[in-house]
Amino acid sequence: MNPKRKKRLIYVVLIVAGVGAAAALMVTAFQQNMMYFITPTEIAAGAVQQGRSIRLGGVVSEGSLRRENDGLTVHFKVTDNANEVPVRYKGILPDLFREGQGIIAIGKVTADNLFVADEVLAKHDENYMPPEVMEALEKSGAKSPHKPEAK
Numbered sequence: 489m490n491p492k493r494k495k496r497l498i499y500v501v502l503i504v505a506g507v508g509a510a511a512a513l514m515v516t517a518f519q520q521n522m523m524y525f526i527t528p529t530e531i532a533a534g535a536v537q538q539g540r541s542i543r544l545g546g547v548v549s550e551g552s553l554r555r556e557n558d559g560l561t562v563h564f565k566v567t568d569n570a571n572e573v574p575v576r577y578k579g580i581l582p583d584l585f586r587e588g589q590g591i592i593a594i595g596k597v598t599a600d601n602l603f604v605a606d607e608v609l610a611k612h613d614e615n616y617m618p619p620e621v622m623e624a625l626e627k628s629g630a631k632s633p634h635k636p637e638a639k
Contacts, residue, residue, distance in 0.1 A: 525592075527545060528573040531573045531601060538596070538598065542595070544575070544593045545590070547567055547568070549572055552564045560579060561577070566591065575595075576604050577593065585608065589610055592608075594608075
C-alpha cells in the first residue's frame with residue numbers, strides 16, 4: 489500500500505472512531521438524564537428504581553391533603569384509580585393545585601414507597617380557556633365552546 493493511501497486510511501479510521509466514541513458518550517448521557525413518566529400502580533408494584541428522578545402522574549386523592557405547621561410542607565396522595573402513592577412536597581404549590589385535580593410531580597421514590605417531590609405541576613383540563621380569549625369570544629357574540637347554550 490502506498491504511503492499516501494495508508495495515511496488517508498489512518499485518518500478515516502481515527503475520524504470514524506472519534507465519531508463512534510462521541511455517539512456512545514451522547515447516548516450514555518441521554519440515558520442518565522432521561523426522566524420517565526410513572527403511574528402510582530408502577531410504584532406500588534416496585535417497578536421504580538429508588539433514588540432515580542422520575543415524573544409521577546395522577547390525580548390528587550380527595551381528603552388526602554395535609555399541611556404541616558411550617559406552611560410549606562404538604563403531604564397528599566396521588567392516585568390512578570387503582571393505587572395510591574403518598575407524596576411529600578416542600579414548597580409553594582401551583583394555583584391550580586387541589587384535590588381531585590390532575591398533577592405531575594417530579595422527584596424520587598424512597599425505600600418505603602414515599603414519593604418526595606422536588607416540583608409539582610398542576611394540569612388544567614382540556615376545557616380550559618384563558619380569560620382574555622373567553623372575554624373576546626363573548627364580546628364578538630360567538631358562542632363559547634365550553635358553555636352550554638341557553639334555550
